[in-house]
Amino acid sequence: MKLTLEFGGGLELLCDSVKIHNVDVDQKDVEEKLTMKDLLVWVGKNLIKERPEMFMKGDTVRPGVLVLVNDCDWELSGQLDTLLEEKDVVVFISTLHGG
Amino acid sequence: MESKATAQSSGRVRNCSICNQTKAALKRPKTLEQICRECFYQVFEDEIHRVIVDNHLFKPGERIAIGASGGKDSTVLAYVMAELNRRHNYGLDLFLLSVDEGITGYRDDSLETVKRNEIQYGLPLKVVSYKDLYGWTMDEIVKMIGLKNNCTFCGVFRRQALDRGAALLKVDKVVTGHNADDIAETVILNILRGDIARLGRCTSITTGEDGPIPRCKPFKYTYEKEIVIYPFSMSIYSPNAYRGFAREFIKDLERIRPRAILDIIKSGEDFRIATSTKMPEQGTCERCGYISSQKWCKACVLLEGLNRGLPKLGIGRRGIDNERNSRKSIDNKKCGSLDF
Numbered sequence: 001m002k003l004t005l006e007f008g009g010g011l012e013l014l015c016d017s018v019k020i021h022n023v024d025v026d027q028k029d030v031e032e033k034l035t036m037k038d039l040l041v042w043v044g045k046n047l048i049k050e051r052p053e054m055f056m057k058g059d060t061v062r063p064g065v066l067v068l069v070n071d072c073d074w075e076l077s078g079q080l081d082t083l084l085e086e087k088d089v090v091v092f093i094s095t096l097h098g099g
Numbered sequence: 100m101e102s103k104a105t106a107q108s109s110g111r112v113r114n115c116s117i118c119n120q121t122k123a124a125l126k127r128p129k130t131l132e133q134i135c136r137e138c139f140y141q142v143f144e145d146e147i148h149r150v151i152v153d154n155h156l157f158k159p160g161e162r163i164a165i166g167a168s169g170g171k172d173s174t175v176l177a178y179v180m181a182e183l184n185r186r187h188n189y190g191l192d193l194f195l196l197s198v199d200e201g202i203t204g205y206r207d208d209s210l211e212t213v214k215r216n217e218i219q220y221g222l223p224l225k226v227v228s229y230k231d232l233y234g235w236t237m238d239e240i241v242k243m244i245g246l247k248n249n250c251t252f253c254g255v256f257r258r259q260a261l262d263r264g265a266a267l268l269k270v271d272k273v274v275t276g277h278n279a280d281d282i283a284e285t286v287i288l289n290i291l292r293g294d295i296a297r298l299g300r301c302t303s304i305t306t307g308e309d310g311p312i313p314r315c316k317p318f319k320y321t322y323e324k325e326i327v328i329y330p331f332s333m334s335i336y337s338p339n340a341y342r343g344f345a346r347e348f349i350k351d352l353e354r355i356r357p358r359a360i361l362d363i364i365k366s367g368e369d370f371r372i373a374t375s376t377k378m379p380e381q382g383t384c385e386r387c388g389y390i391s392s393q394k395w396c397k398a399c400v401l402l403e404g405l406n407r408g409l410p411k412l413g414i415g416r417r418g419i420d421n422e423r424n425s426r427k428s429i430d431n432k433k434c435g436s437l438d439f
Contacts, residue, residue, distance in 0.1 A: 075125075
């Protein structure tokens with residue numbers, strides 16, 4: 001599944017200082033839809049190169065990391081249960097940086 | 100129900116609870132309302148306008164410096180201040196005020212952001228450098244003292260630099276981008292430290308009213324989450340990594356109970372200090388005139404150490420008391436007396 005992932009607010013520093021990643025996430029099963037939970041596992045394995053604790057806490061993002069799925073607050077779409085579709089844009093912004 | 104075409108991943112997303120026309124794009128932590136982008140801009144700006152009006156933050160004709168670091172908060176603050184000043188005819192003269200610590204590479208991005216803000220929002224910019232104010236850049240200080248205590252110097256100097264820059268600009272007030280999360284964090288830290296004097300001050304929307312240049316915080320009740328989302332499509336901010344434990348604690352609380360941030364501010368506001376508590380007296384620095392509870396302000400103590408080749412002075416508990424008698428070399432390089 002092709003997705004665009006964007007990291008901001010300092011999170012890009014954890015993945016080679018690249019802000020925008022066009023990725024192809026392999027699905028285990030075509031029938032089963034990809035969830036944000038699956039995507040976070042994939043991101044943790046494939047994109048985060050250092051200090052994973054700045055990004056994840058438990059099985060979700062660290063508090064203070066904002067997630068937008070297609071410009072929409074993921075708190076509205078079910079957070080980890082949000083279903084992803086082809087060409088979705090997912091944005092992660094850390095608010096835990098200097099202001 | 101929603102049309103199939105737009106439903107997709109956000110299939111369960113409801114319509115905006117304000118306009119009921121457009122699909123909601125975010126959940127407000129303050130109210131748990133689900134609202135759309137357009138209504139969000141509206142309520143975000145209106146709330147800040149209300150805070151400004153209800154607290155009488157400004158008077159027509161005042162000169163106001165916006166403390167601009169190039170970060171998200173001050174960038175949004177500069178934009179919102181310029182916008183509200185125009186829209187509601189506050190009659191304010193607005194300026195951007197930035198501090199350059201003189202750390203190679205560190206401020207390049209953020210000073211670029213501030214220069215962009217100057218053009219975008221049409222606000223005159225003043226950059227004050229540590230070199231101008233104190234005679235030392237942070238790079239020079241690090242060369243002298245190493246990397247161990249440099250944060251002490253940087254922090255103390257920065258706190259004063261805004262005031263000193265404001266005095267140069269001859270403004271009536273400084274506004275800073277401190278948000279609700281910042282204030283909640285400060286309340287917690289002051290409780291953890293038992294710093295009653297600061298605990299009493301830290302929730303005030305305006306501080307230093309008895310001093311030369313008051314400071315105020317129009318974002319006192321504005322959640323960080325909303326400040327980050329607000330300009331989202333417009334700009335990306337300069338990064339910076341570390342924030343302390345208290346901050347993460349607050350974000351943990353917010354996740355469990357979003358109201359927590361406002362509740363902490365309320366707790367801080369409603370704190371009553373026992374009348375028997377002895378409060379530190381606030382006077383002025385004998386050397387430069389800056390507010391200080393000691394004979395000399397912290398910046399002067401640190402500078403004294405630097406200029407005399409004793410950079411450990413003023414770091415840790417044993418401060419100037421031991422050094423007070425030797426005032427010989429003070430005059431050659433002070434941090435400039437203040438002309439408010």
